[in-house]
Amino acid sequence: xxxxxxxxxxxxxxxxxxxxxTPEENLRVFGKCANRNGHGHNYTLEVTVEGKVDPVSGFxxxxxxxxxxxxxxxxxxxxxxxxNLEVPEFRSMLPTxxxxxxxxxxxxxxxxxxxxxxxxxxxxxxDLFADYYGEA
Amino acid sequence: xxxxxxxxxxxxxxxxxxxxxTPEENLRVFGKCANRNGHGHNYTLEVTVEGKVDPVSGFxxxxxxxxxxxxxxxxxxxxxxxxNLEVPEFRSMLPTxxxxxxxxxxxxxxxxxxxxxxxxxxxxxxDLFADYYGEA
Amino acid sequence: xxxxxxxxxxxxxxxxxxxxxTPEENLRVFGKCANRNGHGHNYTLEVTVEGKVDPVSGFxxxxxxxxxxxxxxxxxxxxxxxxNLEVPEFRSMLPTxxxxxxxxxxxxxxxxxxxxxxxxxxxxxxDLFADYYGEA
Amino acid sequence: xxxxxxxxxxxxxxxxxxxxxTPEENLRVFGKCANRNGHGHNYTLEVTVEGKVDPVSGFxxxxxxxxxxxxxxxxxxxxxxxxNLEVPEFRSMLPTxxxxxxxxxxxxxxxxxxxxxxxxxxxxxxDLFADYYGEA
Amino acid sequence: xxxxxxxxxxxxxxxxxxxxxTPEENLRVFGKCANRNGHGHNYTLEVTVEGKVDPVSGFxxxxxxxxxxxxxxxxxxxxxxxxNLEVPEFRSMLPTxxxxxxxxxxxxxxxxxxxxxxxxxxxxxxDLFADYYGEA
Amino acid sequence: xxxxxxxxxxxxxxxxxxxxxTPEENLRVFGKCANRNGHGHNYTLEVTVEGKVDPVSGFxxxxxxxxxxxxxxxxxxxxxxxxNLEVPEFRSMLPTxxxxxxxxxxxxxxxxxxxxxxxxxxxxxxDLFADYYGEA
Numbered sequence: 006x007x008x009x010x011x012x013x014x015x016x017x018x019x020x021x022x023x024x025x026x027t028p029e030e031n032l033r034v035f036g037k038c039a040n041r042n043g044h045g046h047n048y049t050l051e052v053t054v055e056g057k058v059d060p061v062s063g064f065x066x067x068x069x070x071x072x073x074x075x076x077x078x079x080x081x082x083x084x085x086x087x088x089n090l091e092v093p094e095f096r097s098m099l100p101t102x103x104x105x106x107x108x109x110x111x112x113x114x115x116x117x118x119x120x121x122x123x124x125x126x127x128x129x130x131x132d133l134f135a136d137y138y139g140e141a
Numbered sequence: 142x143x144x145x146x147x148x149x150x151x152x153x154x155x156x157x158x159x160x161x162x163t164p165e166e167n168l169r170v171f172g173k174c175a176n177r178n179g180h181g182h183n184y185t186l187e188v189t190v191e192g193k194v195d196p197v198s199g200f201x202x203x204x205x206x207x208x209x210x211x212x213x214x215x216x217x218x219x220x221x222x223x224x225n226l227e228v229p230e231f232r233s234m235l236p237t238x239x240x241x242x243x244x245x246x247x248x249x250x251x252x253x254x255x256x257x258x259x260x261x262x263x264x265x266x267x268d269l270f271a272d273y274y275g276e277a
Numbered sequence: 278x279x280x281x282x283x284x285x286x287x288x289x290x291x292x293x294x295x296x297x298x299t300p301e302e303n304l305r306v307f308g309k310c311a312n313r314n315g316h317g318h319n320y321t322l323e324v325t326v327e328g329k330v331d332p333v334s335g336f337x338x339x340x341x342x343x344x345x346x347x348x349x350x351x352x353x354x355x356x357x358x359x360x361n362l363e364v365p366e367f368r369s370m371l372p373t374x375x376x377x378x379x380x381x382x383x384x385x386x387x388x389x390x391x392x393x394x395x396x397x398x399x400x401x402x403x404d405l406f407a408d409y410y411g412e413a
Numbered sequence: 414x415x416x417x418x419x420x421x422x423x424x425x426x427x428x429x430x431x432x433x434x435t436p437e438e439n440l441r442v443f444g445k446c447a448n449r450n451g452h453g454h455n456y457t458l459e460v461t462v463e464g465k466v467d468p469v470s471g472f473x474x475x476x477x478x479x480x481x482x483x484x485x486x487x488x489x490x491x492x493x494x495x496x497n498l499e500v501p502e503f504r505s506m507l508p509t510x511x512x513x514x515x516x517x518x519x520x521x522x523x524x525x526x527x528x529x530x531x532x533x534x535x536x537x538x539x540d541l542f543a544d545y546y547g548e549a
Numbered sequence: 550x551x552x553x554x555x556x557x558x559x560x561x562x563x564x565x566x567x568x569x570x571t572p573e574e575n576l577r578v579f580g581k582c583a584n585r586n587g588h589g590h591n592y593t594l595e596v597t598v599e600g601k602v603d604p605v606s607g608f609x610x611x612x613x614x615x616x617x618x619x620x621x622x623x624x625x626x627x628x629x630x631x632x633n634l635e636v637p638e639f640r641s642m643l644p645t646x647x648x649x650x651x652x653x654x655x656x657x658x659x660x661x662x663x664x665x666x667x668x669x670x671x672x673x674x675x676d677l678f679a680d681y682y683g684e685a
Numbered sequence: 686x687x688x689x690x691x692x693x694x695x696x697x698x699x700x701x702x703x704x705x706x707t708p709e710e711n712l713r714v715f716g717k718c719a720n721r722n723g724h725g726h727n728y729t730l731e732v733t734v735e736g737k738v739d740p741v742s743g744f745x746x747x748x749x750x751x752x753x754x755x756x757x758x759x760x761x762x763x764x765x766x767x768x769n770l771e772v773p774e775f776r777s778m779l780p781t782x783x784x785x786x787x788x789x790x791x792x793x794x795x796x797x798x799x800x801x802x803x804x805x806x807x808x809x810x811x812d813l814f815a816d817y818y819g820e821a
């Protein structure tokens with residue numbers, strides 16, 4: 006088994022604010038991120054798939070298909086968007102790095118042909134990232 | 142003369158949209174950036190100052206003072222903000238990478254003690270940056 | 278379960294020298310690192326914690342608390358220090374990348390609130406790093 | 414147990430083309446990589462070994478020996494070479510990132526003294542890499 | 550005046566060999582690069598243009614047009630190619646980093662609309678790059 | 686004219702402390718850097734030379750000779766050393782980033798064959814660097 010990882014970037018706005026909480030509580034927990042005008046990041050997404058190397062092509066997965074899937078299922082939906090306002094899954098959960106990793110896993114899991122999704126890593130900043138390996 | 146450069150990062154939201162233009166014109170010129178919900182970036186700011194090296198301290202500029210100035214004049218105003226909605230200079234000009242570099246120059250120029258501001262470089266993404274050297 | 282990783286940097290001096298060995302033996306095993314005047318590095322520390330995502334806040338761990346813990350337990354003790362001369366744990370073991378990773382694990386393990394310490398990674402240089410996952 | 418990782422780079426040419434396939438089929442599957450004049454990359458190789466930290470030296474592995482082994486077994490054979498034309502293992506399999514990782518594992522596995530080879534990671538580009546952990 | 554820089558990458562093969570020289574002379578001057586099977590690199594190209602910031606759009610140059618020009622004039626010609634064998638300008642000069650920078654300048658100079666080409670920077674490796682500012 | 690830049694790294698210890706000042710004054714100006722046990726950095730040195738491209742070889746400078754000069758004149762003297770205690774020029778001036786850039790210029794200026802030294806850049810950390818272009 007070999008793991009293959011591709012990286013892409015997308016730029017998006019977000020904020021952390023819970024209507025069920027007071028402004029003070031939001032500020033205490035979320036700090037500067039509670040600003041409802043939003044701020045933003047250059048996110049980096051690493052998608053890792055796991056599989057056998059095809060003895061003829063030498064590939065674990067069709068690279069072009071993987072890139073197209075990542076582009077269609079994630080980048081076109083997230084890039085240059087306000088995550089809270091425009092991406093459906095973040096109506097019911099805050100777009101934290103952790104939740105973005107889980108959401109991208111759910112978007113991709115059934116769409117990888119010929120290999121198994123192994124890990125989704127999301128960098129919000131070069132010094133902060135989350136890894137998700139699925140439910141089990 | 143020696144040039145000294147310090148780098149800091151800030152995260153902000155922005156969009157490119159001109160009310161004087163039709164939505165179609167905004168979309169044609171600004172593409173995905175015309176989305177008025179905003180998107181965002183991890184900006185990197187490099188500030189370069191020029192001066193003589195103090196023969197005793199070995200410094201062109203007091204590093205702590207330079208960092209404090211960059212923090213107070215730029216980071217506290219731009220970081221975790223929506224540039225179009227919250228930063229005064231971007232009410233009358235779009236927060237493009239070029240304009241952000243000029244705006245930061247204006248914020249810093251008179252505030253550097255003991256050295257001359259030489260260049261402001263702003264990265265919007267790792268593959269796109271603007272340099273401004275002042276008016277002359 | 279989601280893994281969350283934060284990165285910080287610290288700068289320190291160190292050397293590798295064992296008094297129980299002859300100078301020749303130290304030089305043979307440790308090469309340039311045996312110079313007792315010391316040399317130094319910009320270390321990068323990555324701390325990974327593992328936990329459930331809080332369904333309300335969307336966080337695995339309070340990020341500010343994690344950063345404060347890393348700052349208080351590690352950076353304030355190691356940064357701008359000579360590891361051999363000033364950090365207690367390196368009186369009885371050499372500050373190799375491996376031992377620094379273990380020492381940081383021991384400093385942090387009991388101090389992470391609400392999540393489990395999963396991995397400590399220490400880069401001594403961009404091309405050399407050690408990972409420690411704890412005793413078991 | 415601690416994991417220690419060293420990184421090295423090598424530059425090489427390669428192409429993906431199977432004589433058993435028609436030119437059209439090669440182009441469809443391998444795209445621009447099917448150009449038989451070859452193209453090339455700056456590869457980055459990360460070798461991770463696993464072992465106990467020696468209580469005296471503080472090392473998992475003799476770093477100089479590890480670097481020499483990587484240099485002798487991999488860099489001298491791959492660097493500034495055309496992988497398809499000059500490296501024996503790529504006569505019978507295409508030099509994809511996946512296959513390069515497996516080939517390097519086989520070259521190194523028996524040659525690491527005093528520690529266990531844990532992972533071989535090969536970056537073909539900063540946004541594409543393969544990981545191999547051996548057969549089992 | 551503001552300078553704006555965009556970065557792109559391309560992967561290509563090349564070698565350094567002069568037919569007018571003996572094999573020994575080629576080896577002495579070009580070392581491992583003299584291998585006529587070729588080797589390759591992930592090149593990074595930075596194109597810097599200089600101009601006035603448009604007071605309405607906030608742009609020095611139409612970014613999409615700049616990217617399209619770089620893609621059409623350089624990337625489509627150089628990427629996944631063997632520079633010596635497939636790119637016309639390298640029939641009469643060796644594809645050294647210096648010559649690649651000059652060649653890209655010549656390809657781009659007349660094609661930048663509304664701004665002036667200021668600098669072409671080419672990285673052959675992260676630790677080696679050439680800058681060209683044109684003839685004068 | 687083309688500019689060619691090579692990058693190398695070295696690791697060293699240093700501190701900032703002036704005997705002519707009181708401990709309080711040293712602490713006020715130099716902060717954590719005043720610790721006389723020393724701390725250290727992975728320094729990155731970029732050396733830029735300027736010259737005509739040789740019409741035959743395609744080189745501005747013999748790359749191997751440039752690398753050897755940087756290695757012999759700088760790396761062998763600074764790497765794995767305590768700058769204050771072991772490098773002669775830092776007996777009479779503090780090893781600040783600015784002074785290190787000037788000192789390396791002086792070491793290299795007369796030793797570059799066939800091209801002109803244009804700039805010495807020294808990074809002390811990824812977010813702090815000094816540039817020196819010589820006396821005039």
